[in-house]
Amino acid sequence: MKLKVLILVLIVSGIANAQMDSEKKSDWRFGVGLGYSPQLQVKLEGTDTETSTGNTYHNNVELDYKGSASFSLTAWRTPQNSWGFVSGYEYTGQRDFKMATINGISSTTALAGSKYQAQNLYVGTAYRWEVFFIPLALNYSFVFFQPPPLSFGTVEVKNGIGAHLGVGWFIGENFVIEILGRSALTELNMSSSSGTSKNEGTIASSSLLLSFQY
Numbered sequence: 001m002k003l004k005v006l007i008l009v010l011i012v013s014g015i016a017n018a019q020m021d022s023e024k025k026s027d028w029r030f031g032v033g034l035g036y037s038p039q040l041q042v043k044l045e046g047t048d049t050e051t052s053t054g055n056t057y058h059n060n061v062e063l064d065y066k067g068s069a070s071f072s073l074t075a076w077r078t079p080q081n082s083w084g085f086v087s088g089y090e091y092t093g094q095r096d097f098k099m100a101t102i103n104g105i106s107s108t109t110a111l112a113g114s115k116y117q118a119q120n121l122y123v124g125t126a127y128r129w130e131v132f133f134i135p136l137a138l139n140y141s142f143v144f145f146q147p148p149p150l151s152f153g154t155v156e157v158k159n160g161i162g163a164h165l166g167v168g169w170f171i172g173e174n175f176v177i178e179i180l181g182r183s184a185l186t187e188l189n190m191s192s193s194s195g196t197s198k199n200e201g202t203i204a205s206s207s208l209l210l211s212f213q214y
Contacts, residue, residue, distance in 0.1 A: 028077050029077070031211040032071075032074075033073075033211025035069070035071075036067060036068075036208055037205050037208075039065065039098075040203060041205070042061075042063040042203050043203075043204070044199035044200065045199065046059050046200060048196070052194075061101070061102050062100070063111065066096045066098050068092050069092075072088055072091070072211060073088055074213070078126055080128055082128065083127050087122060087124070090207070093117065111147075116143075117143070118144075118205065119141070119144075134166070134167055134168075135165070135180070136164075138161065138162070139184060140162075141160055141161075143157050153191050154191050155188075155190050156190075157188050158188075160185030163184075175212055176212075183202050186203050
């Protein structure tokens with residue numbers, strides 16, 4: 001239901017922007033930015049099935065990964081005291097494993113050496129006052145998972161749709177600071193000679209971004 005409401009808001013905003021006067025095209029700004037995301041959390045639920053016995057076990061998994069720097073490209077139209085349009089691509093580097101909590105039991109060795117990465121393409125709206133603004137967007141996350149060294153078998157990780165919400169400030173008309181929270185759907189499936197593991201859930205992260213717009 002929340003996702004449907006978000007999609008409706010974005011559609012209405014897009015229609016409003018399409019009806020704006022063509023002479024205001026100069027309000028478009030393109031930008032490049034750098035940022036830092038302190039943590040990524042993966043929450044999954046699924047099942048493990050043993051090959052030898054056929055027994056199936058329920059899993060509830062939380063995976064925490066460390067921070068990483070990011071690079072972004074943006075195309076915005078954000079007039080003052082009005083709804084605007086935001087879009088962009090954010091590349092975040094690979095994240096090192098920090099901790100896993102599997103069925104309530106925490107471990108720093110269960111997936112030691114594994115890496116997670118999520119790159120995000122987003123489009124949405126933002127309401128801007130003079131300096132302060134609130135962005136709201138849909139994002140599509142390209143998700144990558146590198147299993148621990150010496151792992152055998154196959155790994156399948158799926159991309160997913162999600163959303164982000166944040167706050168931001170313009171410093172003059174060329175510099176922008178944002179604090180964002182982002183989440184998206186994902187799947188992580190693994191198989192080996194000993195069994196299979198199928199899991200669905202979400203990935204979530206926060207980011208601090210500084211961009212230059214021109």
